[in-house]
Amino acid sequence: MVMSASPTDEHRPSTGRYLDQSKIQAALDQAQDLGASYAEVRLMAITDSSVALRDAKLERAIPGQEVGVTLRILADGAWGVHSTTDLVSLPSQIESTVRLAKAVAARRSSKDRPVQLAEVPILEDEIHWKPKQDVRNTDLQTKIDHLNTLHNSAADDDRIISVTCGWSDEHLHTELMTSEGMNRVWSFQRSLINASVTGRDGGEVVSYRTRHGGEGGLEVIEACDLGELGESARIATLRLLKAERAPSGKLPLIADRDLTGVYIHEALGHPCEADLVAAGDSCLAGKLGQTIGNDIVSVVDDPTIRGGYGAHPIDDEGLDTREKNLIQNGVLTEYLNHRESAHHFGIEPNAGARAQDGLHHPLVRMSNTLIKGGTHNDVDELMEDIQYGVFACGSRGGQVDTGRGSFQFAAQEAWLIENGEITRPLKDVSVSGLTLQILKDVDGLTRDARLAAPGFCGKGQTVPVGDGGPIMRISQALVG
């Protein structure tokens, strides 16, 4: 059978390891014998479950387990990669993958810098972030009960024509062995619940979605007042039915925590990824140490914030994760990096490597990204000077062109601000701008920074992230 060698018990093999360490060590040794300067085998086993209710009826429940493994080999300064669900075939791929790396290297010109990796501590250990309530032990009925609580609250109005509620949880187990002697195993869990609410009033149809989730097991869901989450989604949906289209133009903007998080993720986080900087695809190239934003702006990316949806103990190159200070008081202080980009720039590796799963190689990615709090007490204080502007809340997502430094993000709902006060509800608000301009235009932040709703980030691969911050005011943004 082509697909084979995953564990046959329901959760994990009796040894606690999926990889046969002696065989993998022999394969890594073989890679070096064939001329590899570095080789790694990274396996991810994901035990997951997703459940969806549509109008309180079980639409689908899908339990699953996937195991993938990626062999990454650096030879002659270039990468060769092989990924497979067929674990036992991996040792037989060493020779061809070394050959692949060398073939890439042979096509480089003499002016191209060979890939090298920054040195890191070589560790052999296991780190398991234990959830308080292992989500693998949560039965389907419990999940359905929680989803029903969310549904019942969200659907409680005749104008709500449909509510779809979703649940997903995953237990992630990773094993990494490298030719340098790294041999680490780590695991953690994520849990998420969401609702999509559709409202109709005559010919007007609107939708609103809400999410709660984070790193951890069932306790993540149980920490949330699902009735309140559903109620706020219902109220927002009904408000959107009466909302007007947003004005267009350059306007003062206040963003809630969700939108602030998406803003900083798109506008700053992506251009800070050192692999993009090295590829010549970031507007922040050459700007380390320079002032790029208002001095009230400080930004961190921190995978160690337990409970954040982007939290993880070890990055996918085997480094202990840590907080990264991307901007301190307006000054760009740090790129997110992985070992290759850290060496490229001659900077300290900061554990920014993440892969979507066992079948993908690691890229530089964000984790939990947030703007630190400022000095304003509340949103009223931020609004009091605004004659005509927009208060935008909730995120429908965003996108960035890292090279140009232009970005766009969309709000779920918004209000018009007139003479320092909220007046009418608005819909379909999007905000766009240029990173290097708009960071300077942030002129107000409330004190209370924290992560907002969980999200997903795409960069060829999709990874869960947490974003957030305080409530933020931008003196002038292009609102559409």
Place this chain on the structure above:
Amino acid sequence: MLPDDALDRITEGCRTIGKICQAQGIQQWEIVATQSYGHSIDIEAGKIALAAGGGEGGYGIRVVEDGRFGYAYLVDLGSADYALKQARDIAKVSPSVKGFVLPSEQTAKKVGGLFDKNILSIGPEDLLEQADAILSEVASLDDRAVVTGGGLGVGASATAIYSSEGIESSGVTTSHGMGIQVSIDADDELTSSYEGDSSCQRLPNVPDCIAVAVDWAQKTRGPIEVNSEAHDTPVLMTSEGFSPLFSMVVPTAIRGDRLARDESFWSGKQGELVLAGDLSLIDDGRMEGGRSSSSRDGEGVPTRRQTLIENGRLVGSMWSTRDAAQQVAEGRIDHAETNGCAVRGSHQSPPGTGCADLQMVSSLKSSSQDALLERMEDGYIVHSVMGAHTANPTSGDFSVTSSTLLRVEGGQILGPVKQAGLSGNLAKALSQDVYLGDDVRIQGSYSSGNMHLPDVLLMQGLRINPA
């Protein structure tokens, strides 16, 4: 690339699981399997960054008992018993949908052009040579231009479906695709353009999209000043700029379940005019060489070519077996049945409803881009948008940003605009004055399937907001 016996292996795997289902006395069951292999090259900063290869696959099991369904997936056949237990346990707590049974075997005719044996022989070295050719072509077109990102790849995928209702089908499809971002960073100005191409057949070594990428990176340089007031305006959206918005909004709106549940802006409008009177929307699941076409849909039902909107009137909708049975059982619609529109992301998910190869066509004579510009007189050409995924498929409203757009006055291109917001309601804009170009190009999708779209001139309903 694909082992000679891959198809036999997954077919045999399906049979093995089927035998377990029979032994357990499961009323109805359906096994799907996929096994894919491929090679890919990543390009960064004007050079080949890495070469990769590999394969993945697995099985999905759907069981149906008394109208209740359960699903589970697995990689290793050794865990089939456990996966089946999970699927049956889920079925027990699922609601019974009256009339929901798995589809029966029907003869399905083969769709041509989905497999190219030439792709199977493409190895990593061949792809590296193709990557070199692309890099050289870009440099030869403009020595300032650099491929800052993207890549290319080939793949082969064996799929099989086997069910208690007599369906037993398998096949191999191939793919060859690329997508590159070309940037020109000179004179304190950076412009870029992303273009791609994909096919079931082997692509030329240097596809046309490479020159298009360089062209757009060139012609968006040196932005002109325009009226910065937001204003309603005609917009000529190229196929590449239009398809992300179209694919986010339209395929979802025409799903039968969404229409029946009042979740579509076209709900309750069967037989009514919903698009401009010359426009038709056709989903062709049997298109020769169609990237999403196949002889059978995601649950083994023969695919078909069907008109969903004809001369502006909503005349059809897309259904899969369970969605159809559920909407009838819940009394939302008198009659519905599958019309071969079941789609699956992979073996990891049960079938949903979606389009295959979706086309928008006009009964009017299509126009060259010059003719469209002449008709537009004053407006903009938009070639790509940021944030199409934030468009609202329930309402059709969208608000996106473009950095790849040109100002047009008097039917002539005046020059590029640095950045602008673009907003409107796609459903409303498509129901007014719409004119189609004469060059249909194939684009990917945010929902399902592939979009076959020409350039689209939307005369009304859009607002531009230059930065």
